[in-house]
Amino acid sequence: MTPLLDVRDLTVEFDTADGHALAVDRVSFHIAAGETLGIVGESGCGKTVTALSILRLLDDEAVTSPSSAIVFDGTDIRRLDGEALRAVRGAKIAMVFQEPGTSLNPVLTIGSQITEALHAHRTIDTGAARARAIALLDLVGIPDAASRFTAYPHQLSGGMQQRVMIAMALSCEPQLLIADEPTTALDVTIQAQILELLQALKGRLGMAMLLITHDLGVVAGSADRVAVMYGGQIVEQAATRELFRNPQHPYTRALLDAIPRLDVVTPRLPAIAGAVPPATAWPAGCRFHPRCSQVLDRCSTDVPPTFVLAPSHFSRCWLADTSPGSRDG
Amino acid sequence: MSPVVVRILRTTRAQIAFGAIAVLTGGAVLAPLIAPYDPIAQLDLENLRLAAPSMRHWLGTDDLSRDLLSRIMYGARISLAVAALSVTLSVVCGTAVGLAAGLGGKTVDALLMRLVDTALSVPRLILLIVVLAFWSQISIPLLVVVLGLTSWFDTSRLVRAEVLSLRERAFYQAAVAAGAPTARMVRLHVLPNVAGPIIVAATLGIGQMILVEAGLSFLGIGIARPTPSWGRMIAESQEVMVNAWWTAAFPGCAILVTVLAFSLLGDSLRDALDPRA
Amino acid sequence: MARFVAIRLAQAIAIVFLVASLTFILIHIAPGDPTRSLTEAPSVPPDVRAQLRTNFGLDRPLLEQYARYIGNLATGDLGYSFAEHRGVGAAILERVPNTLLLTVAGVLIAFGLGVPIGALQGWRAGSKTDHTLTVTSLFFYSLPVFWLGIMLQLGLGLGIGILPVSGAIDPVTHDSLPWIGRVWDRLAHLLLPAITLGLVGAAAFARFQRSATLDAVLQDFVRTARGKGLAERVILFRHTLRAALLPTITLFGLTFPILLSGAVLVETVFSWPGMGRLIVDSIASRDYYVVIGTAIVSASMVVLGNLLADVLYWVADPRTRPSA
Numbered sequence: 001m002t003p004l005l006d007v008r009d010l011t012v013e014f015d016t017a018d019g020h021a022l023a024v025d026r027v028s029f030h031i032a033a034g035e036t037l038g039i040v041g042e043s044g045c046g047k048t049v050t051a052l053s054i055l056r057l058l059d060d061e062a063v064t065s066p067s068s069a070i071v072f073d074g075t076d077i078r079r080l081d082g083e084a085l086r087a088v089r090g091a092k093i094a095m096v097f098q099e100p101g102t103s104l105n106p107v108l109t110i111g112s113q114i115t116e117a118l119h120a121h122r123t124i125d126t127g128a129a130r131a132r133a134i135a136l137l138d139l140v141g142i143p144d145a146a147s148r149f150t151a152y153p154h155q156l157s158g159g160m161q162q163r164v165m166i167a168m169a170l171s172c173e174p175q176l177l178i179a180d181e182p183t184t185a186l187d188v189t190i191q192a193q194i195l196e197l198l199q200a201l202k203g204r205l206g207m208a209m210l211l212i213t214h215d216l217g218v219v220a221g222s223a224d225r226v227a228v229m230y231g232g233q234i235v236e237q238a239a240t241r242e243l244f245r246n247p248q249h250p251y252t253r254a255l256l257d258a259i260p261r262l263d264v265v266t267p268r269l270p271a272i273a274g275a276v277p278p279a280t281a282w283p284a285g286c287r288f289h290p291r292c293s294q295v296l297d298r299c300s301t302d303v304p305p306t307f308v309l310a311p312s313h314f315s316r317c318w319l320a321d322t323s324p325g326s327r328d329g
Numbered sequence: 330m331s332p333v334v335v336r337i338l339r340t341t342r343a344q345i346a347f348g349a350i351a352v353l354t355g356g357a358v359l360a361p362l363i364a365p366y367d368p369i370a371q372l373d374l375e376n377l378r379l380a381a382p383s384m385r386h387w388l389g390t391d392d393l394s395r396d397l398l399s400r401i402m403y404g405a406r407i408s409l410a411v412a413a414l415s416v417t418l419s420v421v422c423g424t425a426v427g428l429a430a431g432l433g434g435k436t437v438d439a440l441l442m443r444l445v446d447t448a449l450s451v452p453r454l455i456l457l458i459v460v461l462a463f464w465s466q467i468s469i470p471l472l473v474v475v476l477g478l479t480s481w482f483d484t485s486r487l488v489r490a491e492v493l494s495l496r497e498r499a500f501y502q503a504a505v506a507a508g509a510p511t512a513r514m515v516r517l518h519v520l521p522n523v524a525g526p527i528i529v530a531a532t533l534g535i536g537q538m539i540l541v542e543a544g545l546s547f548l549g550i551g552i553a554r555p556t557p558s559w560g561r562m563i564a565e566s567q568e569v570m571v572n573a574w575w576t577a578a579f580p581g582c583a584i585l586v587t588v589l590a591f592s593l594l595g596d597s598l599r600d601a602l603d604p605r606a
Numbered sequence: 607m608a609r610f611v612a613i614r615l616a617q618a619i620a621i622v623f624l625v626a627s628l629t630f631i632l633i634h635i636a637p638g639d640p641t642r643s644l645t646e647a648p649s650v651p652p653d654v655r656a657q658l659r660t661n662f663g664l665d666r667p668l669l670e671q672y673a674r675y676i677g678n679l680a681t682g683d684l685g686y687s688f689a690e691h692r693g694v695g696a697a698i699l700e701r702v703p704n705t706l707l708l709t710v711a712g713v714l715i716a717f718g719l720g721v722p723i724g725a726l727q728g729w730r731a732g733s734k735t736d737h738t739l740t741v742t743s744l745f746f747y748s749l750p751v752f753w754l755g756i757m758l759q760l761g762l763g764l765g766i767g768i769l770p771v772s773g774a775i776d777p778v779t780h781d782s783l784p785w786i787g788r789v790w791d792r793l794a795h796l797l798l799p800a801i802t803l804g805l806v807g808a809a810a811f812a813r814f815q816r817s818a819t820l821d822a823v824l825q826d827f828v829r830t831a832r833g834k835g836l837a838e839r840v841i842l843f844r845h846t847l848r849a850a851l852l853p854t855i856t857l858f859g860l861t862f863p864i865l866l867s868g869a870v871l872v873e874t875v876f877s878w879p880g881m882g883r884l885i886v887d888s889i890a891s892r893d894y895y896v897v898i899g900t901a902i903v904s905a906s907m908v909v910l911g912n913l914l915a916d917v918l919y920w921v922a923d924p925r926t927r928p929s930a
Contacts, residue, residue, distance in 0.1 A: 104827055
């Protein structure tokens with residue numbers, strides 16, 4: 001079965017004041033219809049750039065390499081132009097951003113920001129668009145939706161603003177929803193509500209979802225499969241259950257250790273030592289090796305390939321190399 | 330600072346601006362040596378009144394048979410000196426008032442800022458007219474002092490805002506509690522942050538100051554005669570310009586080129602200091 | 607809102623009195639009696655001069671003169687013009703409509719030209735068009751406004767002879783014209799001075815609007831709009847410009863004093879019978895209450911202009927509305 005979205009060898013580069021940045025490096029993943037893929041990693045690992053490049057929302061300075069392919073429903077989005085690209089954006093693939101406060105236009109009512117998406121993709125009269133927008137606001141759990149139609153974003157709380165963003169994204173019933181850190185800017189209790197809402201809506205509308213987060217805890221309950229990103233590359237990919245039970249890459253393990261647990265008394269939450277290096281200066285060899293607790297000699301010189309551990313479990317780490325003599329170095 | 334200077338010097342715009350400013354300043358400073366004629370000498374009232382530009386008088390002569398090129402070169406001395414000195418004075422005043430308002434407590438701050446509001450509500454040229462109109466003789470020092478003392482308002486707001494935001498920060502409060510002298514805190518944390526915007530504003534300000542000075546002398550409120558000044562040369566040309574366009578055109582071109590050079594330099598500095606734009 | 611306007615009006619009145627005091631002091635710092643020309647003219651006999659000085663209270667101590675001036679100002683009396691032989695208020699009031707006509711026309715040209723140009727530059731920042739327009743607006747930004755006026759006079763007025771170059775009306779024919787002719791006469795006289803003022807203002811507006819638009823283009827909500835699949839035209843006009851025009855409302859208030867300064871020069875070049883001409887003429891005749899009065903009236907206009915801009919901003923920006 002062909003996947004709904006098939007991203008192959010996605011590479012994104014741009015020039016910054018500090019030099020040439022390789023933000024995303026040959027990233028490949030796919031999402032089937034109705035499936036949820038989580039992409040997890042610290043900030044600066046390239047996950048947001050990956051998300052934005054699917055809808056081609058990156059700034060003009062960012063260059064996507066010509067060998068990359070982003071095939072959605074049989075067409076390569078990279079080859080679409082003007083009109084055809086707009087027909088995908090918002091209609092077939094919709095996006096929810098990290099900061100609802102700045103992602104909504106402060107000088108337009110929330111109602112009009114929902115209806116303009118409808119008008120952009122469908123032939124619908126004003127009254128019907130309004131009715132649908134109110135129904136959507138109701139669907140995402142905004143109380144008294146009809147009266148909120150004419151409210152401005154600043155009159156709502158952060159959680160309510162994110163619900164509006166979700167309503168807006170759902171307005172044209174997309175086949176794929178990209179949610180880029182949808183809960184990061186919100187309070188912890190609101191985070192759980194928004195995740196529950198996304199999960200419920202996904203089931204109800206049968207859409208696929210790409211959930212991007214720095215928090216493995218967020219994907220645990222929502223994603224079918226998880227891709228872990230570091231240094232612009234996917235370092236491990238597996239079914240969620242498999243990844244949590246049997247993590248292979250030291251980075252994944254470190255991320256798992258950083259999740260607070262209720263059943264174990266941890267005196268101090270372990271954090272990963274060091275910081276993500278800038279995209280202009282990735283270390284040689286494995287990009288994680290300066291921070292890795294299980295570093296081998298070859299890690300600083302040889303770039304690890306992607307090892308296939310099981311049909312759907314990949315790890316980009318020399319520890320996963322089972323070929324004879326691999327542990328000698 | 331040095332990488333910034335390098336970045337500025339690399340743009341064509343900045344090089345053109347620097348070149349123009351160097352030529353203008355050189356011409357002004359060396360005017361007594363290189364100007365072809367005495368700027369106030371009436372060369373030949375019989376034959377040389379309103380002579381068109383020629384090989385002998387590159388920019389022509391005015392209706393008193395004075396050489397326009399020489400007058401423009403001498404005029405540059407007034408314009409550049411007055412503008413540079415008064416902008417310097419205004420930066421010093423603005424920084425001082427800004428620091429006083431930011432550090433002097435609520436009452437001082439309120440008083441100074443109301444004064445700034447008041448001064449800003451009078452259009453600048455009208456304010457200058459009020460101050461200068463009734464002096465019978467306007468000297469360069471007077472003009473510099475008046476121009477400098479009527480243009481520091483924006484700088485003071487900038488410095489004040491920076492001081493206030495510094496005072497909000499925890500490390501400042503901790504340092505003060507630990508007995509760090511205010512002067513040192515200001516030197517270390519306020520001045521470096523405002524230096525960039527102030528240099529940009531001052532560079533653009535020199536250009537605007539030249540325009541203001543020219544406007545005043547156009548209205549007859551400039552440096553006393555017979556010192557040549559660009560603004561008055563234009564004012565005096567009005568009577569004769571229908572027959573002698575050069576008397577009006579060239580002094581204006583001199584103002585335009587000078588102001589343009591400083592504006593270009595100011596914009597280049599802004600772009601170099603603000604990587605976003 | 608009403609409370610806000612009331613507070614601002616009270617501040618405005620305070621500012622007007624401060625301006626009056628400041629200008630009164632500043633004028634008396636200048637050496638010599640500002641009324642010398644009238645009271646010390648050789649043709650005036652000494653006893654008449656003394657009588658005049660007494661009549662106008664000029665023989666009183668400065669502090670008393672100041673107190674009397676401020677007292678009169680509170681009742682709306684701006685003093686007496688020695689040159690015009692009538693109240694300063696009346697003399698200025700007669701000129702205010704002309705100055706307002708000129709500055710409003712100048713603002714309209716500046717706004718109509720500068721804002722679209724700046725918005726285009728910000729939207730297409732870094733393009734060839736942007737660079738060309740940046741240099742063009744810098745050129746006009748660096749022009750002495752009075753010289754631009756003279757060059758336009760020389761080129762369009764005197765050279766081709768299509769437009770009148772001085773005054774607000776044709777003094778000979780105006781009154782005998784039919785109403786449509788009178789309107790045209792006024793417009794023709796207004797055209798060159800307003801264009802002069804407007805071009806220089808447009809350069810300032812364009813520079814400002816470019817950076818405001820650039821700020822707006824980089825906002826997250828523009829990316830959201832693009833992600834919704836909206837047409838670029840909709841993103842520009844509905845999302846970007848709406849946000850980028852809000853700061854421009856404030857600029858209206860800020861530009862007003864600059865345009866009034868420019869108007870003094872432009873009115874002088876084109877012999878436009880406005881406040882600017884009046885103040886320049888009063889310097890020559892040493893009519894110092896007119897000079898103070900003009901400063902006060904122009905300051906009031908600036909303060910009211912700023913208040914108007916604030917109210918407009920308040921109406922235009924939904925963020926000033928309370929939370930539901």
